[in-house]
Amino acid sequence: MSIRIYSLLLVALLASAMPRAVEAAEPVSIRGTITAAEGPLEGAYVGARANGSTVTKYGMTDNRGEFLLRGLESGTYTLLTRIPGFRNVKREGIRVESGEETRADVRVEPETDFLRLVEQASNSELLESLPVTDMERVALDSRCSSRCHGASYFVESRFSARDWRLIVSKMESITPVGDLDPPIARPGRGAGQEPPRRGSSFDTDAEIYGSTAEGGSFRDDEHLVQYLSKISGPDSKGFPIKFQPRATGQLTRAVVTEYQIPRPGAYVHDLMLDPRGGYAWYNDWRVNVVGSVNMQTGEVKEYPVPGRDDRPGGFHSARWDKEGNLWLGQLWSGRVVRFDVKQGKVTGSWQVPLEWSRTGTVVACQYVNHPDGPIWTRDALLGSGWKLNPDTGVFTQVQNARWNLCDREGNLYGFVGRGVLRKTEPGLEKFTEYRTPTPNAQANENRLNLDTAGNVWYGDWDSRHIGLLDTHAGKITEFLIPTPWSLAYNAIGDGANNIGWTVPHHSDRMVKADADSGQVIEIPLPSRGYQIRNLGIEMTANPPAIWFMNQRDGTIVRFQEYTE
Amino acid sequence: MARRRVDSRNRARQALLVRVVMFSCSAFLLTTASPALQAPHSDEASPEREAWYLVRHRCFLCHEIDRPETKFAPSLMGLFERGDARMINGKPINEQTVTEVILAGGPNMPAFQYTLTARQIGLILRYLKGGFPNAPKQDGRHMQEGPR
Numbered sequence: 001m002s003i004r005i006y007s008l009l010l011v012a013l014l015a016s017a018m019p020r021a022v023e024a025a026e027p028v029s030i031r032g033t034i035t036a037a038e039g040p041l042e043g044a045y046v047g048a049r050a051n052g053s054t055v056t057k058y059g060m061t062d063n064r065g066e067f068l069l070r071g072l073e074s075g076t077y078t079l080l081t082r083i084p085g086f087r088n089v090k091r092e093g094i095r096v097e098s099g100e101e102t103r104a105d106v107r108v109e110p111e112t113d114f115l116r117l118v119e120q121a122s123n124s125e126l127l128e129s130l131p132v133t134d135m136e137r138v139a140l141d142s143r144c145s146s147r148c149h150g151a152s153y154f155v156e157s158r159f160s161a162r163d164w165r166l167i168v169s170k171m172e173s174i175t176p177v178g179d180l181d182p183p184i185a186r187p188g189r190g191a192g193q194e195p196p197r198r199g200s201s202f203d204t205d206a207e208i209y210g211s212t213a214e215g216g217s218f219r220d221d222e223h224l225v226q227y228l229s230k231i232s233g234p235d236s237k238g239f240p241i242k243f244q245p246r247a248t249g250q251l252t253r254a255v256v257t258e259y260q261i262p263r264p265g266a267y268v269h270d271l272m273l274d275p276r277g278g279y280a281w282y283n284d285w286r287v288n289v290v291g292s293v294n295m296q297t298g299e300v301k302e303y304p305v306p307g308r309d310d311r312p313g314g315f316h317s318a319r320w321d322k323e324g325n326l327w328l329g330q331l332w333s334g335r336v337v338r339f340d341v342k343q344g345k346v347t348g349s350w351q352v353p354l355e356w357s358r359t360g361t362v363v364a365c366q367y368v369n370h371p372d373g374p375i376w377t378r379d380a381l382l383g384s385g386w387k388l389n390p391d392t393g394v395f396t397q398v399q400n401a402r403w404n405l406c407d408r409e410g411n412l413y414g415f416v417g418r419g420v421l422r423k424t425e426p427g428l429e430k431f432t433e434y435r436t437p438t439p440n441a442q443a444n445e446n447r448l449n450l451d452t453a454g455n456v457w458y459g460d461w462d463s464r465h466i467g468l469l470d471t472h473a474g475k476i477t478e479f480l481i482p483t484p485w486s487l488a489y490n491a492i493g494d495g496a497n498n499i500g501w502t503v504p505h506h507s508d509r510m511v512k513a514d515a516d517s518g519q520v521i522e523i524p525l526p527s528r529g530y531q532i533r534n535l536g537i538e539m540t541a542n543p544p545a546i547w548f549m550n551q552r553d554g555t556i557v558r559f560q561e562y563t564e
Numbered sequence: 565m566a567r568r569r570v571d572s573r574n575r576a577r578q579a580l581l582v583r584v585v586m587f588s589c590s591a592f593l594l595t596t597a598s599p600a601l602q603a604p605h606s607d608e609a610s611p612e613r614e615a616w617y618l619v620r621h622r623c624f625l626c627h628e629i630d631r632p633e634t635k636f637a638p639s640l641m642g643l644f645e646r647g648d649a650r651m652i653n654g655k656p657i658n659e660q661t662v663t664e665v666i667l668a669g670g671p672n673m674p675a676f677q678y679t680l681t682a683r684q685i686g687l688i689l690r691y692l693k694g695g696f697p698n699a700p701k702q703d704g705r706h707m708q709e710g711p712r
Contacts, residue, residue, distance in 0.1 A: 153621065156679075163674030170626060170636050178624045178702070180635060234678040264613050265620075265700035287700075 026071030029096050030079070032104040033065045036086060040065020041108070043246030045082040045256075045526035048094070050075040054260035055298045058082070058526045060252040074098040079106070082526040084120045084243040087111045114238035118155055121241050122528055123506035124485040126151040129241045136227045141485060143224055144171075150506065150529070154232050161229040168221050168228070177286050177312045177332070182356040182381070244483065244509075244524070251523050253562050254510070258527065258555040259293050261300055266291075266554030270318040272326065273536030273547055274341060275366065280536060280547050280556055281341060283315035283328055290315075290328065290339055293556045295538070303344050307333035316380065317404075318534070321364040327375060329359035336362055336377050336388055350388055353395050356381060365406035372428050376401050405448035405456060407471070413448055413456050421456075421469060421476065437478050438463045451495030452539060459488030459502050466491045466500040466513040466520075479513035479520045486511075492535040494544050501546050503532045510546070510559055523561075527553055612696045615687040620702055622676065623688065629702040637672060644693050659689050 034044040046067045047058040061067045074097050081089040086108040096102050111117055118126065130137055130151070144154055159167065173181045231239075247254075261268070261282075269285035273295075280293045291302040307313055307330055317329035321338075325347070328337040334357035338348035352359055360380025365373060375388040378401060385401035388394075403412035403424055410426040416433070418440045424431045440463060448458045456469040464486040465478035479500065481488060486504035488511075493500050500513040508530055510523040529552025536547040538558075545560040609617070619629060626636040633639060638652070646657055653670065655661040666685055669675030676685070691699060 149621075158678035159674050160678075163669060166672065166674050167625075174625065178620075263700075264610075264698070265616055 027099055028068045028070055028101045029072035029098075030067075030069040030077070030094065030102050030104050032067055032079075032106060034061050034067065034081065034083070034106050034108060035065055036108050036110070041083065041086075041246070042248055043252050043524065044086075044108075045524075046106070047080040047082065047258075047526060048072060048077045048096075049080065050077050053298075054262060054300070056080065056258045056260070058256040058258070060247060060254060062252055063248065072096050072098070079104055081106060081108060082120075083108060083246070084125075085111060085117070087116070088120075115156060117241050118152055118238075119528065121152075121243065122508035123150045123152070124483050124504075124508075125241060125243055126155055127485045127506075129239060130155075130231055131239045132227055132230065139224060140227055140231075143168075144228070150531075154228055157232050158234050158236060159228070159232065160234055161225055164225045164228045164232075165221070168224055172221075175312070175332075177314060179312045179332070247524050250563075251521065253564065254523050255560050255562060256526055257558040258550065258553070259298050259300065259557070261291065261293075261302075261554045261556065263289070263302060263554070267551055268549035268554065268556065269315050269551075270534045271532075271536055271547060271549050271556065272318050272320065272534065273538065274324075275320055276324060277540065279341070281318070281326055282549060282556060283318055284313070285316075285551070286312065286314045288313035288315075288330065288333070290326070292341070295558075301344070303339070303346075305330065305337055305339070305346055306349065307335065316358070316360050317362050319362055319364040320366040321374065322366060322369060325364075327362045327364040329362040329377065331358045331360060331380065334359055334379075336375060338390065348390055350390070350393055350395070352377060352379065352386065354379060354382070354384060357384075361404050363404050363406060363412070365410060367408040368406070368410040370406060370410045371426055373406075376403070378402070378404075405450060407450055407454060407456070411471075413469070415458075421458075423471075432474070434469055434474065434476050436460070436467065436476050438465060447490040447534070449490065449492045449535070451493030451537075453493075453495035453498070455493060455495065457491040457493040457500050459490040459504070461487050461489060461505075464488055464504065466502050466511060468493065468500055468513075468515055477515060479515070479518070481507070481511050482520065482522055483507040483509060489532060490534050492537050492546070494537055494539070496539065496544075501535060501537065503530050503535070503548050505531050523559075525557075525559070527555070527557075529553060530557070611687060612699045614684075615691040615696050616699045616702075618680075618684055618688050619691050622680065624702045626673070629692075640692055662689060662692075 030048055034041045034046065042061055042063045042065060044061045045058050046061065046069065047056045048069050049056040057069060059067050059069050077094040077096055079091040079094050089106050089108055091104065091106065094102060094104055111120065127137055127141055130140065132140065140151070175181060267285045268282045270283050272281045274281060278295055280295055281290065283290050288305045288307040289302050290305055291300060293300050311332040314331055315328050316331035319327045321327055324341065326339040326341055328339060330337050334352045336350045336352065336359055337346060340347045358380040359377050361378040363376040373387065375390060376385065376398065377388060378385045385398045386395040387398050402416050403414035405413040407413065412424040414422060416422045419436045419438070421434045421436065422431050438460065448456055450456060454471050456471060458467040460467050460478060464481040466481065466488060467476060467478045469476050481504055483504065486507040488502050488504045491500050491502040498515040500515060502511050503509070503525065504511060508525050508528050510525055511520065512523070513520045527550050529550060530548065531551040532548040538545040538547060541560060543561055545558050548557050549555065550557055623629065623640065628635050628639040628641060630641060631639060632641055643657060650656055651661060651665065653665070663685055666680065667675060667677040690696065
């Protein structure tokens with residue numbers, strides 16, 4: 001198997017200087033101020049990228065408008081600003097000598113171009129800014145935004161009502177990767193019934209969003225066409241975008257490092273930190289590729305994974321097993337794949353015994369040899385579940401195998417309905433159910449994480465919470481994420497400090513929930529379109545660093561707070 | 565929202581439309597400022613990446629790009645390599661006639677005249693003609709063809 005290696009010398013030069021301990025301990029490389037007509041700007045992101053490098057390191061300005069970028073190796077850098085509402089500045093040729101301080105002051109001007117402002121907005125901000133009623137906003141979020149392409153697609157478009165009608169009618173019968181829906185009947189949907197619709201999961205009833213009283217109207221495509229035409233008709237001129245305030249005070253003390261995957265069009269789905277340390281592994285949502293980022297040097301390597309030629313490429317899940325193999329759900333191909341990260345090659349691939357199956361969930365146990373496993377998979381199209389014996393290649397159908405996390409004792413966790421998180425003990429006969437404080441809370445498929453204290457963390461999509469199951473007390477606590485339309489896909493916990501973290505799907509903000517104090521804070525991020533599926537936590541860093549991905553830009557991201 | 569950049573786009577689009585109308589006798593109504601899709605971080609995106617992004621978001625929904633099958637509409641694979649073949653509207657296949665269709669749409673295709681600029685349509689055409697040999701295919705298959 002060929003290995004795609006991106007050897008980027010300058011990546012190593014820059015990335016070797018990435019912070020691994022307390023940020024403030026490193027010498028200042030670039031110092032400057034960001035000012036606008038109104039004076040110094042606080043909470044303005046400034047990034048530096050060495051020439052030829054794929055790594056960009058961002059920091060924020062303090063209350064004097066001053067930024068410090070620390071620990072950069074010698075080289076020539078490009079300075080970038082990312083400040084919503086202000087035109088991006090890109091200043092090339094900033095010379096840095098290791099251990100010396102370079103001055104770079106930047107004046108920024110207001111951005112007035114609507115399309116550029118749309119680029120600077122998170123999906124949450126776009127939805128909040130749409131010139132429609134609240135119920136129309138709900139409809140547009142459910143049908144056109146929340147699970148697929150975001151609001152920017154229709155905000156940046158201009159079509160007549162006739163053309164919007166054409167587009168909406170076609171969107172209803174394609175998959176999120178642009179493939180036609182499979183020619184099979186789904187549960188509760190026989191011949192002649194209307195096709196599944198985007199944003200509705202796989203349950204037709206879920207299309208009744210909003211209030212029960214008003215929801216019915218939103219099943220009608222014609223309403224949707226009216227809303228789209230109102231926002232993005234041929235003569236639409238755009239609308240004011242309500243940006244969230246920039247960070248202030250301690251919230252500006254964060255360093256964000258973005259590692260660009262060199263492959264054009266990279267679209268990361270799952271990110272998994274290697275339990276042995278050193279590498280962040282990822283798979284791609286649209287391409288049959290697995291890759292790794294060297295967490296010290298930033299070097300990216302990619303490995304092709306064979307898939308079905310007659311299906312789109314891409315993955316939907318990843319889990320570690322006890323031997324350190326990465327198990328992958330190759331979604332559209334309907335395969336379960338075992339990938340040996342030490343050798344960098346596929347060591348097994350099994351086709352789920354159901355044509356058109358989509359392997360949405362693959363579960364392996366990272367800490368134990370499970371007596372009832374070792375591998376389970378659930379189909380994301382029809383909902384069937386199987387146990388896989390990799391030695392024989394035999395799939396055995398399992399009823400209600402709705403777990404997706406295995407703890408250190410071999411207990412399996414998963415949501416079995418809205419508001420009900422179930423623990424299934426080894427033997428698969430004894431289980432305990434925990435109710436969420438929010439009645440309709442529900443984590444997404446395969447989206448639970450275990451912390452080092454043995455507690456379970458999840459993201460509540462619809463009700464926007466970080467959820468924590470204290471497995472010792474048998475109690476769930478949920479922490480509300482402040483930003484509207486956040487949509488938390490997942491969360492991860494710092495077991496040493498009892499802190500939960502997530503980057504909601506559409507807010508482009510880091511959320512930190514302190515389970516001891518109950519305090520929830522949000523820290524803006526420099527880019528847009530993160531749409532994370534999974535997060536990793538680097539517990540050996542001080543303070544622990546959070547790893548995730550940016551889907552729109554094809555980057556792997558490291559976030560770390562610091563204090564001065 | 566009158567802006568210099570959008571005005572510039574409009575002028576470019578108007579010039580393109582005038583050429584199209586002259587050649588095809590098709591009538592398009594020009595409107596006032598209309599934004600167009602931007603690739604992510606467009607201040608940094610390469611033309612190759614922007615072209616791939618545009619084709620992905622504006623064409624691939626209905627047309628296969630790298631496969632011969634018909635999705636909602638005929639495949640665009642090898643569109644400009646079909647000899648004497650004609651489009652559904654009976655016109656020969658060339659940049660001019662394809663641009664006309666992109667702008668005006670058809671019975672089963674939306675009109676992109678208010679959404680795409682002349683420059684963006686140029687990027688799409690160049691992509692479809694194989695002018696970005698290192699750009700991703702729409703289904704990503706070339707990613708398995710070895711190191712790049």
